[in-house]
Amino acid sequence: MNLLEDELPVIEPLVEKPQNTGLFDGDCGSLPYDARRALCQLLAGPSIDAGRHSQLWPALLRHETALRSRLCDLFLELVIDREAGVAFTRQVDTGELETPVLLRSSPLTFIDSVLLLHLRQQLAEAEAHGHRAVVEEAALIDALSVYEKSVSTDRAGFAKRVASSIGKMKDNHVLDKLRGSDERYEVSPALKLLFSAEDVQALAKVYRELREADEEEVPADGQ
Structure with a gap:
């Protein structure tokens, strides 16, 4: 009988418990609150302006990569002019690929x-x-x-x-x-x-x- 083996403690693997980061019941989104607000403004249109949207603008820049990813899922492109302090979305040119058009447009007289x-x-x-x-x-x-x-x-x-x-x-x-x-x-x-x-x-x-x-x-x- 090997006494050393009997005396060794049993070490269980460490399992990290998922943290509750949802903003509301049933929330399965991953973006933080300020990024979601910026995303909503981009989709509502027509733009995010650094002057008029003083809270959304820094959130947009901080979460730019994640927002670009979300918009690409919708066949939309994020356009940002940091110098002018303005950003908006437009349809991505998908070539011959048939895609839905989400952005509303109105004819110009x-x-x-x-x-x-x-x-x-x-x-x-x-x-x-x-x-x-x-x-x-x-x-x-x-x-x-x-x-x-x-x-x-x-x-x-x-x-x-x-x-x-x-x-x-x-x-x-x-x-x-x-x-x-x-x-x-x-x-x-x-x-x-x-x-x-x-x-x-x-x-x-x-x-x-x-x-x-x-x-x-x-x-x-x-x-």
């Missing part, structure tokens, strides 16, 4: 397009001077008045269309109302990512030619 172009230009000018882009509703209507002939409507009708387009930009947070003002808005930095400098130049050329064609048009009565 002619006025919507020229308004977006104008706002993008205002954003570029503001950033060149190191400050945020702020616009006034009355000034937007006046700036777009050069396209009035292109939509074939009277002055009142044109102003109504521009106001409707401005409303669409507000609903999609391209324009965010400033506190204490009913007609002043900040232009979302996300436009910088949606429209590159090359896109702006190309669109500006098209719309400039359109304006020039309208100005050269001879009235029907020959006057």
Whole structure:
């Protein structure tokens, strides 16, 4: 009989007990609370802005890898501009692979397009001077008045269309109302990512030619 073997203690393997990290009953997610809030904002859209979302922005950067993974599961791509302090999602180009489209989109009217172009230009000018882009509703209507002939409507009708387009930009947070003002808005930095400098130049050329064609048009009565 080997006394040493009889005296050896029995060592059981150490099994780590899973910690309860759920945020609610039945929670099987793995992301922490702040990362989930950032993910929800990205999916709700249109963007996370460092200025408007002071708590979500650092959470986004801290959990960037995990958030990219979650979005890729949904065929979405995370776009971040750290310098501008803005991030948003867009559909991934999957080539011929058939995939569902989760992001909602709305068709742009002619006025919507020229308004977006104008706002993008205002954003570029503001950033060149190191400050945020702020616009006034009355000034937007006046700036777009050069396209009035292109939509074939009277002055009142044109102003109504521009106001409707401005409303669409507000609903999609391209324009965010400033506190204490009913007609002043900040232009979302996300436009910088949606429209590159090359896109702006190309669109500006098209719309400039359109304006020039309208100005050269001879009235029907020959006057």
